Amino acid sequence: MQTVSCIIPVYNGAAYLAEALDSILAQTFPVSEIIVVDDGSTDDTAAVAAKYAPRVAYLRQENRGPASARNAGLAIATGEFISFLDADDTWHPEKLARQVSALQGETRAGICLTHVQNVWTPELAHERDRLGDHPFTRPVPGYVCQALLARRWVFAKVGHFDAKLRISEDTDWFTRVRAAGIQQIVLSDVLVQRRIHGRNISFEIYSSQEARAALLESVLRHRRQQRANG
């Protein structure tokens, strides 16, 4: 049986963490380890994680951003496959089973992604209504960590997450995977629900000049590499 590690970076995610963990524990393909990396939370994150011990390992670091937290989890993860979930999101029970099966069927592929559906909390129902049938409301290919299942060697080949990026660290990483020519599988199944609750870290990014700059530099590097490749 293949072993799968799941890493959950969390910053003040007590409100939804239990739901995220329950969705991992409900997988039809069981994970071999779950690592919660508390990125300096000041809420009840530690207490929620403690209820799941010893099934769930808990690491704590000073707040350094999700990229750093993911890397801390990677440093101790032992699975042949690596996955991530954000503390505010949930997986469909079949998520890992279908991804493991897809990767087993295509041994050259390094990563497998699923489609992701945004879901709005009841407080943000008006935002959801305002969007109508905008593409944000429909399932999209999940180029985000919570939709990823990666073979371990992929991280050895393209490196870990860039800890200088406070956001878009996953976009940067997926860009490197693509640039390295690593084959990817994108399942059309919607197996991740991404909760929009108004305090998502990625919302804050857009107001942070520093984070925007890091994202832009990452895009520029990508563009120049594409140009160099002709």
Added chain:
Amino acid sequence: MGNMTTLTMTNRIRANEQQVAAKVMDGEAILINLGTGVYYSLRASGGFIWSLIEREPSIAQIVRCVAEHYEVDEAAAAADVLGLCDQLCAEGLALCSPLAAPEAALPSATVGRQPYEVPTLEKYTDMAEMFALDPPLPGMSLAQRD
């Protein structure tokens, strides 16, 4: 472009900061439309023009500044600058308004004029799927996707 020239020399142009992340690095401007995931590159005179737009100038000012910095006459520069600015507005990257307040201060040329190439807005959709998940901030206007 569906929306043909509506800009004139007396319009003022500015970056659409709510919707766009942009930065000029080594003379190349990278612009991401956060609503669509589409990103853009402006090189050479294009990068220079974007750095001017960040100061909210009038179109006439940009034209003068380009003619001062590059080996191009004002008439040719005017056509190119108007064309580029129209495109930037059509893509939702910039906003224009009538010139009301005094004009912005722009840098004057310090060295000789540089060789000129027509500024070109290069558009890339190869990462749009990677940016596609993030809805805009609550209250933010929505750009239509292509």
